[in-house]
Amino acid sequence: MMLSKLVLSLCTLFFFLFTLRDVEAAPLSKKHKILTLPLTRLQQRRTDLHPQVLLQQHINRGHRRLALMSDSGIGPTDEELRASLHKRVHACHPNETTSELQKRYNPYVHSAVESLDTPTLNLHEDGSNSSATSSASAASASASASNRFTDAEINALLNGGVTDANTPTANNSLGLDILADDVGYTSIIEIGTPPRQFRVLMDSGSADLWVGSDNCQAEGGGDCGNHTFLGEQRSSSFSTFNEQWNITYGTGSVSGVKIADDVTIAGLALTSHSFGIAEVESVDFASDNTDFDGLMGLAQSTLSNQDFLTPVESLAKNGLISEAITSYKISRLADGKNDGEITFGGLDETKFQADTLVTVDNISKQGFWIAALDAVSVNGTDLKVEGQAAILDTGTTLLIVPAADAETIHSNIDGATSDGQGGFLVPCTTNASIALTFGGTAFAIDPRDLAFAPLDINDPTGMCVSGISSGNVGQGEWLVGDTFLKSAYFSTNVDKNQLSLAKLA
Numbered sequence: 186m187m188l189s190k191l192v193l194s195l196c197t198l199f200f201f202l203f204t205l206r207d208v209e210a211a212p213l214s215k216k217h218k219i220l221t222l223p224l225t226r227l228q229q230r231r232t233d234l235h236p237q238v239l240l241q242q243h244i245n246r247g248h249r250r251l252a253l254m255s256d257s258g259i260g261p262t263d264e265e266l267r268a269s270l271h272k273r274v275h276a277c278h279p280n281e282t283t284s285e286l287q288k289r290y291n292p293y294v295h296s297a298v299e300s301l302d303t304p305t306l307n308l309h310e311d312g313s314n315s316s317a318t319s320s321a322s323a324a325s326a327s328a329s330a331s332n333r334f335t336d337a338e339i340n341a342l343l344n345g346g347v348t349d350a351n352t353p354t355a356n357n358s359l360g361l362d363i364l365a366d367d368v369g370y371t372s373i374i375e376i377g378t379p380p381r382q383f384r385v386l387m388d389s390g391s392a393d394l395w396v397g398s399d400n401c402q403a404e405g406g407g408d409c410g411n412h413t414f415l416g417e418q419r420s421s422s423f424s425t426f427n428e429q430w431n432i433t434y435g436t437g438s439v440s441g442v443k444i445a446d447d448v449t450i451a452g453l454a455l456t457s458h459s460f461g462i463a464e465v466e467s468v469d470f471a472s473d474n475t476d477f478d479g480l481m482g483l484a485q486s487t488l489s490n491q492d493f494l495t496p497v498e499s500l501a502k503n504g505l506i507s508e509a510i511t512s513y514k515i516s517r518l519a520d521g522k523n524d525g526e527i528t529f530g531g532l533d534e535t536k537f538q539a540d541t542l543v544t545v546d547n548i549s550k551q552g553f554w555i556a557a558l559d560a561v562s563v564n565g566t567d568l569k570v571e572g573q574a575a576i577l578d579t580g581t582t583l584l585i586v587p588a589a590d591a592e593t594i595h596s597n598i599d600g601a602t603s604d605g606q607g608g609f610l611v612p613c614t615t616n617a618s619i620a621l622t623f624g625g626t627a628f629a630i631d632p633r634d635l636a637f638a639p640l641d642i643n644d645p646t647g648m649c650v651s652g653i654s655s656g657n658v659g660q661g662e663w664l665v666g667d668t669f670l671k672s673a674y675f676s677t678n679v680d681k682n683q684l685s686l687a688k689l690a
């Protein structure tokens with residue numbers, strides 16, 4: 186019974202993780218940018234994605250991003266990525282036809298499957314009912330001192346949604362609200378006259394601001410979902426350039442027109458700021474279940490597809506802040522503190538230990554935020570990894586590191602195993618302390634974040650998918666997302682082309 190439950194849950198649970206966990210929002214080169222964004226809250230539609238498939242998704246996204254972030258831009262083709270995915274899918278469901286598998290794994294593009302939307306999870310082979318609520322209580326019932334997964338986390342894992350941050354006390358700051366289970370981070374800004382509120386994903390790995398247009402259409406038909414939209418009829422300060430812009434994503438694209446309108450961020454009012462509205466959105470943005478209306482890229486505008494200043498550059502240029510600084514306190518749902526915050530024009534000194542602040546030069550030639558990675562250690566022992574640079578990206582959920590580095594790291598974590606196909610599992614209770622050294626200071630990842638999510642939601646002290654995935658494209662670059670950034674205070678400065686990290690207060 187235990188064995189069959191475990192085996193089945195491996196084949197049922199992971200659709201959630203696939204849909205929830207992977208926020209990877211960075212454009213990749215000036216000419217060819219790709220974003221991959223989360224498919225939040227689609228998880229209740231199907232419950233049968235195999236963890237192997239989840240891992241392949243992460244690996245594919247990592248490969249694609251790293252390939253495009255690297256100067257050569259040479260990476261696996263879509264066909265190769267699809268082939269790897271299909272191999273994994275077929276390995277898990279050997280007796281299903283390709284069209285059955287397509288329905289299984291692309292439910293959101295198959296309206297027939299959309300109609301199966303149901304809050305009921307079937308985690309048990311015997312068919313006993315296990316709704317999201319009862320799963321959460323099952324998890325909490327089996328909770329022990331070593332179960333790190335809080336009810337709030339399990340609930341967010343199953344149901345997505347946004348957890349609002351407290352109102353910041355620092356000047357020029359917005360709350361950074363948590364998307365699902367630490368999948369991404371959003372804030373509310375105001376646009377237009379009269380001003381209306383938009384929820385945007387705050388992304389240090391891209392450089393364009395956009396929200397949906399009143400005329401927005403989902404790719405493949407339909408509207409752009411239950412979101413707030415912008416257009417000339419809604420705002421007397423709206424103006425258009427009649428020029429197109431677009432960004433190509435891992436799974437689709439956003440395209441639209443360049444416009445200008447008044448934008449207020451943390452009480453700082455930009456008059457007629459130039460940005461984009463999206464007239465066509467891929468389904469992962471257009472879905473009702475996507476809990477944000479647009480995206481704010483906060484890398485350097487040299488990366489901008491729209492060829493506009495980023496909001497923080499515009500704030501500095503207009504003298505509303507003294508330097509184009511963006512600072513992030515990325516919060517962790519499990520802490521229950523809701524203390525996420527983004528600060529413009531400076532750092533919030535209440536959020537970090539001043540004597541631990543290190544500032545390093547940005548080594549990106551393109552406008553990403555990339556720091557030299559001095560060392561990586563487990564429990565203080567230097568692993569001598571090959572990775573040399575880290576792209577710090579609030580818009581990526583996990584860490585994606587070269588395969589050799591992923592092997593080295595996991596071989597040093599007690600109880601960690603490879604899944605044999607490039608993915609890694611760690612004990613959910615792991616206490617291993619993995620630290621990344623920047624500017625001479627080691628910043629440790631909280632072990633809770635290393636244990637990405639339980640393989641079996643009813644066994645939260647068993648094995649977990651690792652927060653460190655393998656992606657072997659690029660030149661030793663690590664893609665360092667929220668799994669790491671939750672454990673540090675992070676700040677970027679466009680004017681000085683530098684970035685800073687500090688230990689949290």
Ligand SMILES: *[C@@H]1O[C@H](CO)[C@@H](O)[C@H](O)[C@H]1NC(C)=O
Pocket residue numbers: 279280
């Ligand atoms: C697939 O079909 C074969 C032959 O009918 C059967 O022996 C096997 O058990 C099936 N595998 C699964 C996973 O259902």
Ligand SMILES: *[C@@H]1O[C@H](CO)[C@@H](O)[C@H](O)[C@H]1NC(C)=O
Pocket residue numbers: 305314315316
């Ligand atoms: C399972 O439980 C949910 C929530 O209590 C309920 O809505 C659903 O109908 C149940 N499903 C079955 C098959 O009993």
Ligand SMILES: *[C@@H]1O[C@H](CO)[C@@H](O)[C@H](O)[C@H]1NC(C)=O
Pocket residue numbers: 354355356
């Ligand atoms: C906010 O700015 C005002 C005016 O510069 C200053 O007096 C106040 O101390 C600042 N508040 C905080 C929390 O930094």
Ligand SMILES: *[C@@H]1O[C@H](CO)[C@@H](O)[C@H](O)[C@H]1NC(C)=O
Pocket residue numbers: 411473
């Ligand atoms: C649309 O979104 C709003 C705010 O997020 C929510 O209150 C409302 O219930 C949603 N409506 C539908 C039809 O989903």
Ligand SMILES: *[C@@H]1O[C@H](CO)[C@@H](O)[C@H](O)[C@H]1NC(C)=O
Pocket residue numbers: 429430431440
């Ligand atoms: C995207 O924008 C680029 C640059 O403006 C343009 O060359 C290209 O044709 C656009 N692509 C699409 C699909 O609109």
Ligand SMILES: *[C@@H]1O[C@H](CO)[C@@H](O)[C@H](O)[C@H]1NC(C)=O
Pocket residue numbers: 330331612614615616
């Ligand atoms: C981690 O530490 C906790 C508390 O000290 C302990 O209960 C747990 O067994 C440890 N986990 C491992 C894998 O050693």
Ligand SMILES: *[C@@H]1O[C@H](CO)[C@@H](O)[C@H](O)[C@H]1NC(C)=O
Pocket residue numbers: 563564597598599615616617618
């Ligand atoms: C690292 O330290 C933790 C906590 O003391 C311990 O549980 C773990 O086994 C150590 N790992 C290694 C590889 O030494």
Ligand SMILES: CC(=O)N[C@H]1CO[C@H](CO)[C@@H](O)[C@@H]1O
Pocket residue numbers: 546547548549550681682683
């Ligand atoms: C301030 C600074 O050192 N900026 C550097 C950022 O990285 C680029 C590319 O390596 C350098 O050219 C800049 O000098």
